[in-house]
Amino acid sequence: MKKLYKIGEISKIKHVTIKALRFYDRVGLLKPAHVDPETGYRYYSSEQLFQVEMILYLRRLNVSVAEIKFLFEHSELPAWNEAFETLQAAMEEKLVSLQQDVLKLRMFQHHISSIEKIQDIDGFYLRRIEERKILSVPCTSPPSSAEAVSQFQGMYQVIARENQVTTYQSGSLFSCEFPYQELVRKEIFLDINSVNRKPPISSKILPAGTYLCLNHKHSDFENNSAYEDVAATLLQFIRKRHLKPLLFLEKEAFLDFIGYTRPLTSFLVLLSEDRIPDDIPLVL
Helix, strand or coil: CCCEEEHHHHHHHHCCCHHHHHHHHHCCCCCCCEECCCCCCEEEEHHHHHHHHHHHHHHHCCCCHHHHHHHHHCCCHHHHHHHHHHHHHHHHHHHHHHHHHHHHHHHHHHHHHHHHHHCCCCCCEEEEECCEEEEEEECCCCCCCHHHHHHHHHHHHHHHHCCCECCCCEEEEEECCCCCCCCEEEEEEEEEECCCCCCCCCEEEECCEEEEEEEECCCCCCCCHHHHHHHHHHHHHHHHCCCCEEEEEEEECCCHHHCCCCCCEEEEEEECHHHCCCCCCECC
């Protein structure tokens, strides 16, 4: 005689509630192998242990009870194979989404940690920065201008469409030729990253290297004399120290999403490795 299990035993073995087993019986998904006519006790066969395991597995994957019942009633292999293919595709899509979320959390953490290190620094400092991907568009206007705001909105749409990740760190790229008298804004950008996806065609790489940095805590970019003074100080320092700049950019510490109200923008200048000043502090 085959061994039969009481409903309480099934509940303990498979970590499923008695209430759930009774519900599966009531809707016809998992009928007991035997019901005692006198006591009404439900008994399940050892084969049904595997059915319970499959039900619990499919429910964890958000397969409905009705769909599971259909599969059990139409137990042909092609039906199960098709169901598993559909589940696999849905799980892989969810996995990519979760990976994107984890990546974005890491980017936020890195961004906030970076701000904590530099927010109170006055004067010049150096940072060794890793290679970064950005999405950029041509724009000669300050980031707060109507033109730039419209361009940023367009980039947000591209980021969403291309399944990229951004922490909304924005900035500008400048041209500045020798003898380094004036910064000319050429492009604005947003940081991006992705999981197993190619970046948009219009993306660029900001190279890794040692950057000369100078903060300015002014949120109004337009007609801002203080902002212009900081830019002039930066260029004067480069000329005086005979540095060899390879790239000029400006990056805004955007933290409005957490109510952070201390605006902080930094000029960053990629320096040639043979012209790194040794008397400027390095911030790790």
